[in-house]
Amino acid sequence: MNLKQLSSILGLSQTTVSRALNGYKDVSEATRLRVQAAAKAHDYRPNTRAKSLATGRAMAIGHVVPRISTHAMVNPIFADFIAGAGETYSDAGYEMVISVVDAEDEVRAYRSIKARGSVDGVIVSAPRMNDPRIALLNDIGLPFAVHGRASGLDLPYSWLDVNNRRAFRRATEFLLDLGHRRIALINGIEALDFAHRRRLGYEEALRDRGLAADPGLTFQDEMTEGYGFRAARQLLGDADPPTAFLVSSIICTLGVRRAIDEAGLTIGRDVSVVTHDDQLSYLRNDGEVPVFTATRSSAREAGQRLARMLLDRLDTPDAPVAQQLLEAELIIGRSTGPAPDRMKSR
Amino acid sequence: MNLKQLSSILGLSQTTVSRALNGYKDVSEATRLRVQAAAKAHDYRPNTRAKSLATGRAMAIGHVVPRISTHAMVNPIFADFIAGAGETYSDAGYEMVISVVDAEDEVRAYRSIKARGSVDGVIVSAPRMNDPRIALLNDIGLPFAVHGRASGLDLPYSWLDVNNRRAFRRATEFLLDLGHRRIALINGIEALDFAHRRRLGYEEALRDRGLAADPGLTFQDEMTEGYGFRAARQLLGDADPPTAFLVSSIICTLGVRRAIDEAGLTIGRDVSVVTHDDQLSYLRNDGEVPVFTATRSSAREAGQRLARMLLDRLDTPDAPVAQQLLEAELIIGRSTGPAPDRMKSR
């Protein structure tokens, strides 16, 4: 069923039917109702491709996910984030298109997306420091919004970020208040902006107490369970092991917990752990008393909000860029306790 | 830069330029090269919307993810699966569009997808027993391929599945061989086909040894960490607790491990655990000796293969439906050992 058929059934012109369905003024209430009824009866939906060709709007938002040819990684946070964004899109009548592109030529990919015109805008994920994509997108005029920020750029652009620096600063202070002095940081890859900011927060808190960050206590890598395990195992085998771990992802934290268990230590008593918790739906860290003390911020909600932000931008392209900084809550769970050293020294 | 502009620059007709770029016969090698060079120089890409309107092919595949309004869940397996599929699409010049739809009216959603014509086919995930979507898609003539199967239907359709029954049968036999008699099954929701089949495999293995499945030992739910924890905690508190756990997802297994740890038991000695392992990229269960004994099958690879299957189907719609049954490997890790009861009884 297409417009032509529908309008001939109704004995009206395509113009009138189109206007009736799209809520234009120039059509009597009576015919509008008649058209709507017929559309529903025949289950008519305008063909997306034709519609977007005519209007110039694709009614779709792109998400570009880089494919690292060497090491195939799918961030589980991505799933929750996507789900949140997807809900917003679907409510607004938009579709979500995901392009998997070789990380090597992301630039080409964005140009191509623009030229092919299959989306109205894109969400940029996992910005690096001085991320070149932002300038590029500004250049080619493809609307976008960034999940995170890019330190070092002073271009204006729309973003939504968690206050990673403050969150990790608070988490570190919390551990310091408990008497911990050797605090390990199991971070994400620090070329990524969020990880960089988390380290800044960690270092600030230490510095404020007159402590220097021990480079031997900080790790950075792709935030897998295995990485968490290996880093923690190594640290716990040291001559002067940390009494607390600050971990960038709950996935990673699972590995840290495994290493602690294997070392025969008890979490929350012998060793404290604070994690960042993106509230992944399959890995909830909640309940009356959560398992892990955590800086908490919902990836799904971030997806919803950022999608909204981009859609608003498409509606009013001339509005100033929007920026949202979300604060992570510090949730006290059962994985933290007073530093054991301190108790001995009493 | 569009076709019109490009062809006027070249002093050729749009027809010729189009044919040159699309590899048609009717154009001399000289002009073809000239056209290709110009296209590259001006970074020309045909507009997707116009192209698909003209050809009738959207060059996109849809994935429909249901949104459960009450309980928002994002299966982390989905992320890996999607990533695999996305790679295949991108290599084939296809895009992936994800529609988040209210679970209540999935039927309407599929009809709408067909009518709007924004994709050439869809992947159906998480089929239930007698899943109505399959007949529906056959009816409306939207090409599709299913990740899993739907017990109870004898329609022909394309699918790719893991041999869940055999995998869980083998896993159960493995535990039985170790002397375990009380084996808990921490399953997914058994209205979903894969979970149903896993239970069948579990029951078959028990029956073959003359054992009846104890209903008190089997659980089913959304496969979260929390569910695994609660189920295992409850079971371990029983008067006659199981000596082994068979778990449907590694996420769930993390919760089971937590419960076992909290009960002061040692995994692989006091309690054995076998899990299904989808080889999630952030939760690898590998290394020389994996942590968990597992039935292993890659979600990402499934995505790649199923995508390929659907694309092939689009190319040759009249070919018979394709079906692939993958076998899961049984990987022996450190989470299993002889049943403790048996040792006592020596």
Place this chain on the structure above:
DNA sequence: GTCCTCCCCCAAAGCGCTTTGGGTCGTGCG
């Protein structure tokens, strides 16, 4: 009666591409 407004409605152009159905050469063959 005439003119002007509204109110509804429509024909046709246009979005950027593919594809049909010719055209125009030049060449080889009888």
Place this chain on the structure above:
DNA sequence: CGCACGACCCAAAGCGCTTTGGGGGAGGAC
């Protein structure tokens, strides 16, 4: 020489929609 046939190329139609730019008719004001 004339004809058939390839090899190249092109104009125009068409994909299904939106939108421009009217146009007819009813009603009100003069």
